Amino acid sequence: MINIGILGFGVVGSGVAEVIAMNREKLERHLEQPIQVKKILDVRDFEEGPFSGLLTKDSEEFFDDSDISVVVETIGGVGIAYEFTSRALKQGKSVVTSNKELVATHGVELLQLAKDNHCAYFFEAAVGGGIPIIRPLHRCLAANRITKIAGIVNGTTNYILTQMESSDMDFSAALSRAQLKGYAESNPSADIDGIDAQRKIAILSSIAMNGIYIDPDQIHTEGIKNISSEDMSYARALGAKIKLLAIYKSYKEGSCEIIVAPHLLDRSEPISVADGVFNAIAVDGNALGPSMFYGKGAGKLATASAVVADVLDAALHQSKNAHIMSWTHPQQTVVKPFEEMHVKALIRLKGDVDINKYRSLFPNMQIKPVVSAVRNETALVVGQEGTLTEKMLAEATSQIKEFIALIRVYN
Template sequence: MINVAVMGHGTVGSGVVEVLLKNHDSIAKKAGEEINIKYVLDLREFPDSPLHDRFVKDFSIIEKDPAVKVVVECMGGLHPAYDFVKACLLAGKSVATSNKELVAEKGAELLRIAKDKNVNFLFEASVGGGIPIIRPLNQCLAANEVYEIAGILNGTTNFILSKMIHEQMSFDDALALAQKLGYAERDPSADIEGADACRKICILASLAFGKHVYPNQVHTEGITKITLEDVEYASNYGGVVKLLGRVKKLDDGRLSVMVSPAIVERSGQLAGVEDVFNAILVRGDAIGDVVFYGRGAGKLPTASAVVADVIDCAKHVNRRKLLFWEDKAEGYIADYLEVPTRFYVRLSAQKPMETLAAIREEFGEVQRLSRPGAPDDELAFVTGEGPEGELRSKLDVLKKQGAQVLGMIRLCDY
């Protein structure tokens, strides 16, 4: 019998308990041993829970009990989750977590401790909720030289953009609807400003390329500046706007890592991902493009991924799974301004024809875009490819001539 402790009885934690109890017999067969929930750590009381007598408020009870071999962390945030997880690993207990912030900020350190203690630190649910991606990336695609990953990693922002694209709903109205339906938090900043997607692409980049990528190394933009005008121009160009987290290995060995809105062509593999669904595209030299698709959050989908890690931990007591990356290296992440890109640009100008001539002088031939009902002083175009810093410098020249940049979105081929 493998004794397990669950830390946190919120949405995901209660889902883990539910799945472990409901599928007890089949899980035992898959794990090779019975999985017993010995403790549930939470400061609240749950008198109606079938495990009400196993709730504890003191973490040290779990830490000091040698019978507990696997700990599930579903508390969220960095503190006290980081301190508790670190203590469990140091005590020789394997840990399964759904906590993307913890893995993105402390993954290298916790994986090193797990290696030193011959235990496991697993986090399948930290990216994509119930979508399998960590295990396939680490095992099934191990024969590939992965050189690029791009994903719609946040369901809230994808829902908002879907409403803007298909129902011409304003950003504010789409956000309000997402909150009403429970897809967005009361404070949605982590979603709409890109922080959630940033943490997830950090985890994928660290795993795929072997060195830790920290959130503060990643240029991150959210969707708060996207307007219906931008969505309409993107549509007339033949694309849709998505919030993408992406990492690419450059020719010099450095990584380009970014979270930002992007226009992807309708024929692309990520363009048709709608509503709250997530999709992660992995490009490898042998396999080509592979896309992992599904619901990226939710109580039971996320709990499903956590319990899969619990089963793995139970099958690998006193044995490590080969999941590891080194800490960061200096100069490993390229400055985003050095990386070649293409831009959609929307601007206003008091003298449009003069500004159009200036655009062509700075950028050469550009693809001009149109939309019905556009004001006379509005210009929109797509640039050729060049280092982002150079493209921005050319826009600065236009600004000095009186043009006002209203919108900029990168173009991507996913």
């Protein structure tokens, strides 16, 4: 008998209990033994339901239950979730989580705790929700050097940007619609400021770097609050979409570039098909070439399905040291400073500007004029040759008195 304990009975936690109950017969065939949820720890009061008899508010009762072999952590955050995860791992109980903040912040030590106590710490649902990406990146693509990851990994911002594009809304109106639909929190800052995507690309980058831990705080991150209707007009004129992209690029010498920011994404790019709350992640390997993962990045049962898959994996390897990977802190910084990163950008200028007078600001670079999509504006694209850095771009735009805004171009 595999006994599961669930920490937190919110959207994902209750979804895990439902998926196990709904698909119990299939799960038991896979495991070749029975499986059940034994206890659920949550301090809140709940209405009577099918799992009411499993609920407890007593953490000691939960952790004293020696029958529980796999713990599902869906509390969120890095406070009590960190404390309870550490406690479970020290007891030799495998832990499965969808908590991206905890993994991105404390992944090194929690993976080591799992290794030391011969159990597992799995987090497939922490990045793609229901989209499988952690296991494929770590196992299926293990023979590759991962050269690039580019992902639309936040459903809230993708829904907002899709509404701005398709319904000609401004940011505030699109955010309000997302909140009415339940796609955005009442305080949406983690989503719209790019923090959620930052944590997710930090996790993926740590795996792509073969276990060299990438601190989220090292990743330059911008949100979508400054995206305007005018930006959307340029996207349409260029046959592109504006997406919040989380991008990782590796270099042979062992360094990498990582950024989270809105980008103009050409409609010919495979990941551009992800609209609304859908996510897409493109992964390039030096042997495989390009691949893509697509699907719902959030949602109760979609996320719970990924969590339960990890539960199965942990249960099947209880007698082995089944830690999925090890992470270590780097001896030296591997993430290139933001100022040194290469960039291609569309620059918007006020009025009818002769761009030739600014050619000296972009030496040895092509300046490509763009047909203006907005009245009384001039637009140009720079950085096509891959020689423009973020520092050079910032210095140049600071000297252009007609400068309005810029948006990066994915390439």
